[in-house]
Amino acid sequence: MTFLKPTFRHPGLPKNKVGYTKADYEGSISTLCAGCGHDSISGAIVQACFEMSLMPHEIAKISGIGCSSKTPTYFLGNSHGFNSVHGRMPSVTTGANMANRDLIYLGVSGDGDTASIGMGQFVHAVRRNLNMTYIVMNNGCYGLTKGQDSATADFGSISKSGKIPTPYPAIDLVGLAMQMGATFVARSFSGDKTQLVPLIKTALSHPGFAFIDCISPCVTFNNNKGSTKSYDYVRDHIEATSMLDFVPEEQEISVEYAEGESKSVQLHDGSSILLKKLSPNFDPTDRRSAFDRLLNAKDKGEILTGLIYLDPSSQDLHDVMGSVKKPLNSLREKDLNPGMEALEVINASLR
Amino acid sequence: MTFLKPTFRHPGLPKNKVGYTKADYEGSISTLCAGCGHDSISGAIVQACFEMSLMPHEIAKISGIGCSSKTPTYFLGNSHGFNSVHGRMPSVTTGANMANRDLIYLGVSGDGDTASIGMGQFVHAVRRNLNMTYIVMNNGCYGLTKGQDSATADFGSISKSGKIPTPYPAIDLVGLAMQMGATFVARSFSGDKTQLVPLIKTALSHPGFAFIDCISPCVTFNNNKGSTKSYDYVRDHIEATSMLDFVPEEQEISVEYAEGESKSVQLHDGSSILLKKLSPNFDPTDRRSAFDRLLNAKDKGEILTGLIYLDPSSQDLHDVMGSVKKPLNSLREKDLNPGMEALEVINASLR
Amino acid sequence: MKNVKINDMVIRFANVNGTGSASANDMFAKAIFRMGIPVSPKNIFPSNIQGLPTWFEVRINGKGYLGRRDGIDVMVGVNPHTLKRDIASVQSGGYFIYDSSRKLHAEYMREDIHYLGIPMMEMCMEHYSDPRHQQLFKNIVYVGALVALLNMDMEVVKNIIREQFAKKEKLIPPNHLALDLGFNYMVEHFDCPIEFQVEKMNGVGDKILIEGNAATALGAIYGGATVMAWYPITPSTSVAKSFETYCKKLRIDPVTQEKKYAFVQAEDELAAVGMVIGATWNGARAFTSTSGPGISLMSEFIGLAYFAEIPAVIVNVQRGGPSTGMPTRTQQADILSTAYASHGDKKHMLLFPSTPTECFEMTAQAFDLADHFQTPVFLMSDLDLGMNNHLSDPLKWDDNRKYNLGKVMSADDLETKEFGRYLDVDNDGVCYRTIPGTHPTKGSFFTRGTSRDEYARYTEDGKVYARVMRRIRKKWETAKSHVPAPEFYQKENKSNQGIIFFGTTTYAALEAMDMMKEQGLQMDSMRIRALPFNQEVADFISSHDELFVIEQNQDAQFRSLLINELEVNPSKLVPILNNDGMPITANNIFNQITKGILVN
Amino acid sequence: MKNVKINDMVIRFANVNGTGSASANDMFAKAIFRMGIPVSPKNIFPSNIQGLPTWFEVRINGKGYLGRRDGIDVMVGVNPHTLKRDIASVQSGGYFIYDSSRKLHAEYMREDIHYLGIPMMEMCMEHYSDPRHQQLFKNIVYVGALVALLNMDMEVVKNIIREQFAKKEKLIPPNHLALDLGFNYMVEHFDCPIEFQVEKMNGVGDKILIEGNAATALGAIYGGATVMAWYPITPSTSVAKSFETYCKKLRIDPVTQEKKYAFVQAEDELAAVGMVIGATWNGARAFTSTSGPGISLMSEFIGLAYFAEIPAVIVNVQRGGPSTGMPTRTQQADILSTAYASHGDKKHMLLFPSTPTECFEMTAQAFDLADHFQTPVFLMSDLDLGMNNHLSDPLKWDDNRKYNLGKVMSADDLETKEFGRYLDVDNDGVCYRTIPGTHPTKGSFFTRGTSRDEYARYTEDGKVYARVMRRIRKKWETAKSHVPAPEFYQKENKSNQGIIFFGTTTYAALEAMDMMKEQGLQMDSMRIRALPFNQEVADFISSHDELFVIEQNQDAQFRSLLINELEVNPSKLVPILNNDGMPITANNIFNQITKGILVN
Numbered sequence A, B: 001m002t003f004l005k006p007t008f009r010h011p012g013l014p015k016n017k018v019g020y021t022k023a024d025y026e027g028s029i030s031t032l033c034a035g036c037g038h039d040s041i042s043g044a045i046v047q048a049c050f051e052m053s054l055m056p057h058e059i060a061k062i063s064g065i066g067c068s069s070k071t072p073t074y075f076l077g078n079s080h081g082f083n084s085v086h087g088r089m090p091s092v093t094t095g096a097n098m099a100n101r102d103l104i105y106l107g108v109s110g111d112g113d114t115a116s117i118g119m120g121q122f123v124h125a126v127r128r129n130l131n132m133t134y135i136v137m138n139n140g141c142y143g144l145t146k147g148q149d150s151a152t153a154d155f156g157s158i159s160k161s162g163k164i165p166t167p168y169p170a171i172d173l174v175g176l177a178m179q180m181g182a183t184f185v186a187r188s189f190s191g192d193k194t195q196l197v198p199l200i201k202t203a204l205s206h207p208g209f210a211f212i213d214c215i216s217p218c219v220t221f222n223n224n225k226g227s228t229k230s231y232d233y234v235r236d237h238i239e240a241t242s243m244l245d246f247v248p249e250e251q252e253i254s255v256e257y258a259e260g261e262s263k264s265v266q267l268h269d270g271s272s273i274l275l276k277k278l279s280p281n282f283d284p285t286d287r288r289s290a291f292d293r294l295l296n297a298k299d300k301g302e303i304l305t306g307l308i309y310l311d312p313s314s315q316d317l318h319d320v321m322g323s324v325k326k327p328l329n330s331l332r333e334k335d336l337n338p339g340m341e342a343l344e345v346i347n348a349s350l351r
Numbered sequence C, D: 001m002k003n004v005k006i007n008d009m010v011i012r013f014a015n016v017n018g019t020g021s022a023s024a025n026d027m028f029a030k031a032i033f034r035m036g037i038p039v040s041p042k043n044i045f046p047s048n049i050q051g052l053p054t055w056f057e058v059r060i061n062g063k064g065y066l067g068r069r070d071g072i073d074v075m076v077g078v079n080p081h082t083l084k085r086d087i088a089s090v091q092s093g094g095y096f097i098y099d100s101s102r103k104l105h106a107e108y109m110r111e112d113i114h115y116l117g118i119p120m121m122e123m124c125m126e127h128y129s130d131p132r133h134q135q136l137f138k139n140i141v142y143v144g145a146l147v148a149l150l151n152m153d154m155e156v157v158k159n160i161i162r163e164q165f166a167k168k169e170k171l172i173p174p175n176h177l178a179l180d181l182g183f184n185y186m187v188e189h190f191d192c193p194i195e196f197q198v199e200k201m202n203g204v205g206d207k208i209l210i211e212g213n214a215a216t217a218l219g220a221i222y223g224g225a226t227v228m229a230w231y232p233i234t235p236s237t238s239v240a241k242s243f244e245t246y247c248k249k250l251r252i253d254p255v256t257q258e259k260k261y262a263f264v265q266a267e268d269e270l271a272a273v274g275m276v277i278g279a280t281w282n283g284a285r286a287f288t289s290t291s292g293p294g295i296s297l298m299s300e301f302i303g304l305a306y307f308a309e310i311p312a313v314i315v316n317v318q319r320g321g322p323s324t325g326m327p328t329r330t331q332q333a334d335i336l337s338t339a340y341a342s343h344g345d346k347k348h349m350l351l352f353p354s355t356p357t358e359c360f361e362m363t364a365q366a367f368d369l370a371d372h373f374q375t376p377v378f379l380m381s382d383l384d385l386g387m388n389n390h391l392s393d394p395l396k397w398d399d400n401r402k403y404n405l406g407k408v409m410s411a412d413d414l415e416t417k418e419f420g421r422y423l424d425v426d427n428d429g430v431c432y433r434t435i436p437g438t439h440p441t442k443g444s445f446f447t448r449g450t451s452r453d454e455y456a457r458y459t460e461d462g463k464v465y466a467r468v469m470r471r472i473r474k475k476w477e478t479a480k481s482h483v484p485a486p487e488f489y490q491k492e493n494k495s496n497q498g499i500i501f502f503g504t505t506t507y508a509a510l511e512a513m514d515m516m517k518e519q520g521l522q523m524d525s526m527r528i529r530a531l532p533f534n535q536e537v538a539d540f541i542s543s544h545d546e547l548f549v550i551e552q553n554q555d556a557q558f559r560s561l562l563i564n565e566l567e568v569n570p571s572k573l574v575p576i577l578n579n580d581g582m583p584i585t586a587n588n589i590f591n592q593i594t595k596g597i598l599v600n
């Protein structure tokens, strides 16, 4: 890390639709290790929000505890952030979302934070199809506590602390999310901005639970030979299923561009995404074939990346629950309080 | 329930190999509702242990909290039992197993106990392939707290308390166990002893995590029309994949019986099971096709029962960890205490 | 001739749970209430669903004493499995009513009580064909019998039935028949009424009969709660159930039919309180309700809310502990673990309701306190209060009342004033916060459970940390003048001795006080309603030499709290305890105190 | 000429974490230790992995005072980001050693301290080619410089290097070179030594330098622990790490190479303590180690172990709270939340080690206590004790010592004696238990967290419940004579005033006591080592009029514990507190107490 804010980073400082420069989407200086994959993901989040011209204050950043969970301090400085407790980001985000359906919820977690202590809350956030983007910065270890294996550490991978192979199979969060019925499931790699930025943009506009398992090497504790979360290994084993390009409605015309092997999926909020398929027979809206691709990749020892599954019919949890359209946190006495008259009726019913 | 112990239940009282009658495997009188599916499962456990001629005191019964978790009081009265806290049976069982690898561990839980508060511990017990049998008495509701929907309640099912359909998809514990790499996965129905008893026997002799999701209707809160956990619904929608018959080693000869459409799987503890296939192309040791069958059944709205997956190469966790063969709880000073001499060496190294 | 006892008795029903006796028993209690007589019914139920013994105890007392009283005058014993102990529990001279369809064993016979047999089963077999009816109407039959024996007003009872089955009218005649069967049999076979009798009076005024948990739920609705997250656990479950039920009546948008609330059954208690914290952080009023085991599981999150200064309302309906303990019995045994929940230095605000009416008011107030002080606030109810019907003052709400949302800066405020999340601007320890989404460029901050400075920036500087901790403690001092003051039962102090109590102990404590008065033992008394303790509490204690602290647990937890928080000399505070899981009785208190005094 | 100070200084190193300075700093401390001089090094590190400021503070004191001391005599400031405050923190007349490769800003200049610049980077660029070496050897260079400045024994330092790199011999010369570079530069450019000097002495005897957490791990191994379940959390992680490391040395079957232990990294703290409870229920000795947040999460399970009476050893290495608090700072702030962890009526046994040696002994003893009393026992360590090296007595073990496995019935016992799991046979509150698998037909029972009778049968009978609760409380009374007695520092009491302390507060408390003696202020003192408090503790308190209770938290939690448990009049106990996360100093204590007295 450095203590000098590198203002030189944006020559010219182009502005987006809402008149913000990319710098307006940044946070304070990272205190993570130089070269940490997590910082690259923070960069991708900044890029995605900038390109989408989101208003930073309409985004809420929520995380658990860990190096990964610290990153919300390092992006979107004008958004409220909540670094909660270890493994409990999903419940805090659920409550926040219940309170105000109008904000965009960006949850950041780590593989320890999600796959170990947070497993229960993760699964149930998926089950509720909570309208949020859930990014796991997956480094296969506990970075902040100095490199113990996490539950996503692959069989046989070596962790610096202890130097023994994990005897347990790795938990595949993507497969788990699919199994639990997630309506948006993707995987990417922190170093691969071209793939990651569009994925984040799509996720942020998905009206439901959008899960991104982002492999994010821990340079300090997890870049040893044999570790399947290391830069080297991951780079060698990546197979990109689909490169996608986010198209906000107001530019619908440009849909023609890249016609042919491309497939357009209408999202629920009206916006749509363009998928360019490498494997022609792969359709990200077909849950069953997504399962098959995952199992195939696993058999081949490949890491499948890209948008693996997307349910275009996903509905905001509030619509499923039948909540009012106004954010609940904006309701006041007159909306909420039935008054003495109603109470008299209740009293009468109890005599 | 009744307060009179129905001793008449076993005319003649046949004895098994270790000279016990079935009554020796029973527990105290059930306090569950008359007709509760859980009681049938208790009966099947008694039957299985009797038929296997197990020594009751070599079995440890561990459960969480719930009507289902009360059942260990109602079977195997000569076994130690532990009714722990809600959702934490897996960790207690893990510790117990670490302390003594020689006992048989029978964990009993409910769908609330496992799929809600206990989700995290369940997943991690699966991941460790802990040598235990894990039975979920699955009634799709919280019985003991009077019938709230559990996370396994099917979409659209009606629960007496509240009378509103669950807006959330049901968690399929079998699919989840498969996803997490369980080495033994089965599903059955409390009323179907012919299928359940052999399944329990196979599970008890599996040297790893043996999971049985047993649909067990809650007569009091969950036998309403529309509930997919009700007697009626379940009976109509059952499809048995495979009926199996347990063959202890010492009767190996009888393997000839039912040759032909049958498949013998050598288990790790030396014993083997015979599978009689209804669907000829179904092989319970083929993980991939197990997945396919599950997805197919789901698509068809069927509930797949029977032994869905079994990994014959499963290893006791202690062997994976490299523990000594003697139970750790039997080691004493001479085994455990390195003595003053070793301490002197350590002291020296710290000067 | 008998010496008649009017409107003063304890009657107990011994049933098997799951046999539908509950509604019949409730009807009996309601009838007494409708006759204008103070009544307090208590459910003594097992931790299972069907087939185990369950009791329903009703105290009828014209003087208005509503606490439990030892000694059963009339027992309706229809549970064959508990006959023996039920008969044994009747006090000498009392009555035992039973189903004479089966003959009583000789061994069950006592000389000193009256046996009134009535062939309930036979009568039902005779008059009803449907087996379920034969089973269910037995319960109505014994109510009819009681009408005769206690000289109740049959019309009142029949009216209750008419109301109950207004929508299933064809069920009214068979129910009335059952009542008459029981009534007539009694009149024909015994001389009715017995000496325990009821008599219409004006003892209930405009009072209502309501469970504390229902009142708590209404308090949350009136207090403006929009988000409830919970996980089922006895005895708190009915708070959530009632909240949902009432919300469906009171919180549906008349036009769109949409919900003005979010009701989330969480996957466990950790998630439930996490959702509450997320919602309040985001500017909504949110709460959860649970019991002891839930509070233990919430401990880590409670510490986060305390230190990060996030409002939260947590209802703790206490049950018998420790661990799973006695889940269907009552206690006040989570006092210390709730007041000091979570690791590190912290103290939490507690409210102690003693009636459903107070459950309603204090729950509503809890949201104001939580928002104002940006900290968790606990409503310390218990099973007795929460799950039993209590004769209570009607619920009231001042329609001009405004919610106190605390120090929240708006977009305009942010334009004009400086914002530092943890700046003690008003020097009362309470800082200004902002709600996410308020302003595009001003007022955003990062919430965390770690040490931070006045501008919410992470710091590991011990001096800054200690300064923030001192400021948070200042909130505690400020709160002392905001929380409900204690209630005193004398104009000015008359004695150098006093009694201190709180919550459901109040009923028995007040009765015991009157008993002592009769013995010429004059004592001052104080009912504490909140932690932190306000000045009045400290003053009352310092102005007495000896104080009896009455509570329902083993370790005198509330007494410890008084000593810790007010630096009281322990020798001044005499513990009066009951921890058997049953509501404490006036007799018990009277005996302990007077014995205690004789000892001195 | 200088007035030389021998073996009495505080030297601080200001580094950037992740730059490999730690090993160089450790080497410095070790060298002092090897010279026979009492030394106490303290790591002041950030909650991150790389790039943030980190400090290493070493107190050197010939008299053997090992507590922290305010005022830095010599500062090695090689962190460019903290130069300013590092320079400011040197006390007048002190020395600031820095890398003169970059010139110091004029604003950093102070008149009242000495600046010793040495071009560390330049020298390394010149003598080493590999960039990593250029970075790493800077640290060795400043150690070499200190050898010259403080008049250390270079051979001692070089030997440490020889030992360290015994297996990578080719690394020895470059390291020695770096030492010489630093040494020679100093000798050439400044007049060495400065007035702060060290001198070989006989001050450490056979003592060792060890971290509390390592000693705790060894205590568990010697105490017979076979199962450890844990979840990573600072500052407790190194207990688990050390346990595994030492087990690999001491617990491998020589023949089969199999493990005589099970080491499980759990998915979270709830699972970790659940595994411990499962293992002890099943007859093994098991433990977990954690810190505040973990204790909060374990609360529900702790209540189960308490009420179901299952042994458990839980190590709480306390850190700055509440919530995530100051995870890399030290406090004694979990006293109340640990003593009263979980809902309902309960109290837990606590042990308070003050040195690594005691960590070792008390951990081993904790297993005996847990097994004997069938209850959770907590070792209350803290970050300062657990993660810093302490000059400690060598670890000792009596090879004839037998484990006290408590009252466990064997198969033979079951044949001959009656078994009731919760029968108080010996009238000491401690009952006999059986281990699963003991006997085919006798001694099995059902363990549960609910109320049960003496034969472990479920009951909802309040009388039985209350009886069992009273019996469990009797264990508490019995335990008072089994737990470690307090340590007194006077033959008999000499004063009507005294000081009370525990754990890591001891170092500073004893030093403060000597400071007061010098002022003619004679005070008795007591170091408490366990809860429940034994009779000696009560006697000491009752035999003094005023007692100063020294602890490292904000709320005087230990003082509250004394008042609650011993019914002490609070006015007698004066709180002496420090909660800034740094180990308390003798000065701080001295000032508070003496000021306190002047006030009186």
Ligand SMILES: Cc1ncc(C[n+]2csc(CCOP(=O)(O)OP(=O)(O)O)c2C)c(N)n1
Binding pocket: A065, A066, A067, A068, A069, A086, A109, A110, A111, A112, A113, A114, A137, A139, A141, A142, A143, A144, A145, A150, D231, D232, D233, D234, D269, D293, D294, D297, D324
């Ligand atoms: C309740 C609790 N237990 C343990 C910890 C200690 N802790 C902090 S971060 C962490 C794990 C972080 O791993 P991960 O989520 O993968 O994040 P990473 O640092 O690898 O990005 C742990 C165990 C804690 N803060 N709280």
Ligand SMILES: Cc1ncc(C[n+]2csc(CCOP(=O)(O)OP(=O)(O)O)c2C)c(N)n1
Binding pocket: B065, B066, B067, B068, B069, B086, B109, B110, B111, B112, B113, B114, B137, B139, B141, B142, B143, B144, B145, B150, C231, C232, C233, C234, C269, C293, C294, C297, C324
């Ligand atoms: C920590 C905790 N929370 C809540 C409860 C209350 N509780 C008891 S049983 C139960 C759910 C039981 O459901 P399930 O596991 O499906 O068992 P079933 O009764 O349906 O067989 C709950 C929530 C509890 N005992 N402990």
Ligand code: SF4
Binding pocket: A031, A032, A033, A035, A036, A037, A038, A067, A068, A139, A143, A144, A217, A218, A219, A220, A221, D049, D050
């Ligand atoms: S330890 Fe690993 S995860 Fe943490 S900041 Fe450093 S590189 Fe990133």
Ligand code: SF4
Binding pocket: B031, B032, B033, B035, B036, B037, B038, B067, B068, B139, B143, B144, B217, B218, B219, B220, B221, C049, C050
């Ligand atoms: S409530 Fe349901 S689950 Fe519980 S005992 Fe009755 S039938 Fe069984």
Ligand SMILES: [Mg+2]
Binding pocket: A068, A110, A111, A112, A137, A138, A139, A140, A141, A142, A143, A150
């Ligand atoms: Mg990680």
Ligand SMILES: [Mg+2]
Binding pocket: B066, B068, B110, B111, B112, B137, B138, B139, B140, B141, B142, B143, B150
């Ligand atoms: Mg269930």
